[in-house]
Amino acid sequence: MNPEPPHARERLTFHGTLDLADFAGWAQHRADKLGLTGCVTTEADTVVADVSGPAELIEAMALCCSLGPASSWVERVDRVALASHHGGANSLPAPHSV
Numbered sequence: 384m385n386p387e388p389p390h391a392r393e394r395l396t397f398h399g400t401l402d403l404a405d406f407a408g409w410a411q412h413r414a415d416k417l418g419l420t421g422c423v424t425t426e427a428d429t430v431v432a433d434v435s436g437p438a439e440l441i442e443a444m445a446l447c448c449s450l451g452p453a454s455s456w457v458e459r460v461d462r463v464a465l466a467s468h469h470g471g472a473n474s475l476p477a478p479h480s481v
Contacts, residue, residue: 391438392421392465395445397430399458406430409452410444417444433465 397406403425411423414434419441421434432448434441451457 389438390436391441392433392435393441393445394463394465395432395434395441395448396426396461396463397432397448397451397457397459398428398461399451400456401428401430401451402454403428403430405452406455409455410448413447414444417447419444 397410407423407425407430410430410432414421414423414432417436417440419434419436421432423430423432425431432444434444445460445462449457449460
C-alpha cells in the first residue's frame with residue numbers, strides 16, 4: 384500500500400495579459416481535470432485559484448496555467464501556501480513566482 388501524497392492548499396495568482404473570463408474558466412477546468420478542489424475567481428486584472436490537493440498536482444496546475452490558453456499571456460504566477468482548513472485561512476510563507 385502506497386502512502387498518500389502530501390496534501391497542500393495554495394493560492395495561485397496569475398498576472399499578465401489575460402482574457403479574465405476565458406482564463407478563469409480554463410484554469411477551473413484544469414483544476415478539475417487534475418482532481419484539485421477549490422475555486423477560481425477574477426480580481427481586478429488577475430485570476431486567483433485557491434486550490435487543495437496533492438502538492439505535485441498543484442505544481443502541475445501552476446505550470447500548466449502559466450502556459451495558459453491562446454487568448455492570454457501569463458507573465459507571472461504568485462504562489463502562497465495556505466493553512467489547512469483546520470488551522471484557518473492564514474497564509475504561511477511569502478509568495479513566490481513560478
